[in-house]
Amino acid sequence: MTTEISDIAPEAESYEFRQRLSATPGGARLARRLAGVQLAAWGIPYGCALAEDAELVVGELxxxxxLHGLVPGRDFELGLRYDGRRVLVEVSDARGEKTPPEGLAPAGRWSAEGGRGLQLVEAVAREWGVRPRPxxxxxxxVWACL
Incomplete structure (x- = not known):
């Protein structure tokens, strides 16, 4: 199940945003804030369900x-695309050998200290997956379509 950017309504006018950010907790927070600002610029208002879901997904990815894709001295990249119906979120990092687990942790593990990020992504995204970079x-x- 791989959705490529070109699969997002190529006949419609689409908007795209890409930004490299430092692979730090501050960079991850900035990615989430930038996503909200960019979506608002495209007409997706702050506080609506799509904006909130997209910001959540960006924050988790x-x-x-x-946390898991860090290579010292390498940034991560945030990509957003909007075609008027769907938002595609992409977060790229430099660790291709470390991919998300095949099966997500059972829902009964919500009391664990970590490991819920991809469960949240799966809960709000239409679909999500991982692919190697070009x-x-x-x-x-790691991408998610909302």
Whole structure:
């Protein structure tokens, strides 16, 4: 199940945003804030369900990129695309060998201290997945379509 950017309504006018950010907790927080600002600029108002879900997904994927995808001295990249109906969120990091687990932790583990980020992504996204980055760009991209 792989959704590529080109699969997001190519016939419609679409908007795209890309930004490299430091692979730090501050960079992850900034990614979430930038997503909200960019979506508002595209006409998706703060506080609506789509904006809130997209910000949640960006926050979780960016936090995972910082926590699990960190390669010292390498940034992570946030990508957003909106075609008037759907938002595609992409977060790329430099660790291609470290991918999300095949099966998510059972729901009964909500009391655990961590490990719920991808469960939240799965709960709000229509679909999500992971793919390698293009040749010449080390790492992986975790994406979610809302």
């Amino acid at each position: 960016a936090a995972n990129a910082v 040749p010449g760009h080390p790492g992986k991209t």
